[in-house]
Amino acid sequence: MPLSQHPLFKALQQSAQHLPSLAEHFAGNRQRVQQLTFHLGDNLLVDISRQQVCTSVLQQLCELARQMNLPKAIAGLFTDNNFNPTEQRAVLHTALRMPAGATLEHKGVNVIPSVHAELARIRHFCQQVHTGKWCGYSGQPIQDVVNIGIGGSDLGPAMVCEALTPYCTTGIRTHFVSNIDPAHLATTLEPLNPATTLFVVSSKSFGTDETMSNAIAARKWLLNDCGDDSLVQLHFVAVSTNHQKVVEFGIAAENMFTFWDWVGGRFSLWSAIGLPIALAVGFERFEALLAGAHTMDEHLRTTPFEQNIPVLLALLTIWNHNILGHASEGVFPYSQLMHRFPAFLQQLNMESNGKSVMLDGTPVSHATGPIVWGDVGSNSQHAFFQLLHQGTTVVPAEFIGFVNSPYDFPAHRHKLLANMLAQAEALAFGKSAADVEAGLKAEGLSEQRISELLPSKVMPGNRPSTVILCKELTPHTLGSLIALYEHKTFVQGVLWGVNSFDQWGVELGKKLASGLVDTLAGKSNATAHSAATQNLVKQIVDWKAPEGEQ
Numbered sequence: 001m002p003l004s005q006h007p008l009f010k011a012l013q014q015s016a017q018h019l020p021s022l023a024e025h026f027a028g029n030r031q032r033v034q035q036l037t038f039h040l041g042d043n044l045l046v047d048i049s050r051q052q053v054c055t056s057v058l059q060q061l062c063e064l065a066r067q068m069n070l071p072k073a074i075a076g077l078f079t080d081n082n083f084n085p086t087e088q089r090a091v092l093h094t095a096l097r098m099p100a101g102a103t104l105e106h107k108g109v110n111v112i113p114s115v116h117a118e119l120a121r122i123r124h125f126c127q128q129v130h131t132g133k134w135c136g137y138s139g140q141p142i143q144d145v146v147n148i149g150i151g152g153s154d155l156g157p158a159m160v161c162e163a164l165t166p167y168c169t170t171g172i173r174t175h176f177v178s179n180i181d182p183a184h185l186a187t188t189l190e191p192l193n194p195a196t197t198l199f200v201v202s203s204k205s206f207g208t209d210e211t212m213s214n215a216i217a218a219r220k221w222l223l224n225d226c227g228d229d230s231l232v233q234l235h236f237v238a239v240s241t242n243h244q245k246v247v248e249f250g251i252a253a254e255n256m257f258t259f260w261d262w263v264g265g266r267f268s269l270w271s272a273i274g275l276p277i278a279l280a281v282g283f284e285r286f287e288a289l290l291a292g293a294h295t296m297d298e299h300l301r302t303t304p305f306e307q308n309i310p311v312l313l314a315l316l317t318i319w320n321h322n323i324l325g326h327a328s329e330g331v332f333p334y335s336q337l338m339h340r341f342p343a344f345l346q347q348l349n350m351e352s353n354g355k356s357v358m359l360d361g362t363p364v365s366h367a368t369g370p371i372v373w374g375d376v377g378s379n380s381q382h383a384f385f386q387l388l389h390q391g392t393t394v395v396p397a398e399f400i401g402f403v404n405s406p407y408d409f410p411a412h413r414h415k416l417l418a419n420m421l422a423q424a425e426a427l428a429f430g431k432s433a434a435d436v437e438a439g440l441k442a443e444g445l446s447e448q449r450i451s452e453l454l455p456s457k458v459m460p461g462n463r464p465s466t467v468i469l470c471k472e473l474t475p476h477t478l479g480s481l482i483a484l485y486e487h488k489t490f491v492q493g494v495l496w497g498v499n500s501f502d503q504w505g506v507e508l509g510k511k512l513a514s515g516l517v518d519t520l521a522g523k524s525n526a527t528a529h530s531a532a533t534q535n536l537v538k539q540i541v542d543w544k545a546p547e548g549e550q
């Protein structure tokens, strides 16, 4: 039964008619914070007390999830499944972080030994690079690793490498090139020495145009320097599921790391796609990242819904988005190192759940994925938080904070977290007209000035937020945090009844672009396109500098 037709969904809509304010919620229940704070071990806590729910609404949401077969779906994530029917693929990324002795059968074969065999190859390769045994063409050890990939073959490893900067102690510097904009490759390569640079060409399909074009250009750059095609091998490894295309590209099979079609691109950083992470932080820390994700997997698999963190966060999206009608979700890590986390989450959640048809192909009758967006705090406070506090759109916010940091400037120590706590507080409780007026009076302002200022200074409050507080941004905690969002995405998809693991919507644009490349190169005309495109093509051709002048 679709979500919106379920009797419990209708009951939740009824509950939302008589919603107490957050201030009333807190005043009416002294146990609220304890009841609505959940722990993963002793290093991660999730406080949903500032969400516009009470325990009875949460129970209704959990019951709805049970009746919509979420328990079976969760069990399916840890056994063989057919969760991606349009691509005829299973969804088994949880296998990538299972311990060596575990069993997860796919088509009757236990996949865990293959997962660990590939991890052993990654470990060996990292050792070779880190000890200088893997040398470039001039005999010098590798110093810089450039990952060439896009989407799921870029965002996860790029985000993790930045987030784990304090753990990047192997001496290997990592760089990420994704965009077909030549500026990305050119500016990345500019300071690098080809003799000490290794390229990791990462692509599940090994057919993505941006990645292939950048890989071909990188090979030329290398060849220009070393002058011998056979030496290029020393500077290229591949990560892919497509052996044939890797070999056709000219990368030897022994220099290819593999993963499997049951790993979706946006869920793949735990596979060989994480090779740059292991090269940057060391294999043991990569293993700690996997272990952190496995901890969250076990939490998802074994915890009753009423205490299950990813399930609760997904249900809050159902509540905020489908019942209360809030169209977007803001995510605000209070950590400069988590700079790329919102972008990673955008692919994870929006590519997974930005769907309009149910699994059986019928149109959805309820909203699916919200717009996910955000940026780091405290920067975002000084940019767009005005709208969050006083705008006409309510944006449920997720704050992510870390108590300890290896970067300890005494004057900064408490300010970052104080800012995060203050934002959650201001969003929830605002400032009433009476309080604003009293403050302005105390400042000695005239009656007239007070009445002018009052409407602009009132803070409505009652704006929902969640706080995720971690002890420290370690590889293990980051693994748990990423897996939390993976599972949140998965649970949302189950409730919405969509296929969270395909992405057909991105294909049309790719096809149109490939036709337009020839048009812009003057090899075909634009008449097959709309008048708008034809006009822009004409302008581009007119303005284009002749070859060689750019």
Ligand SMILES: O=P(O)(O)OC[C@H]1O[C@H](O)[C@H](O)[C@@H](O)[C@@H]1O
Binding pocket: 150, 151, 152, 153, 202, 203, 204, 205, 206, 207, 208, 211, 265, 266, 351, 503, 506
């Ligand atoms: O890893 P690749 O096969 O190169 O794919 C890279 C990316 O491209 C696609 O267009 C998809 O939208 C993404 O889901 C995918 O992660």
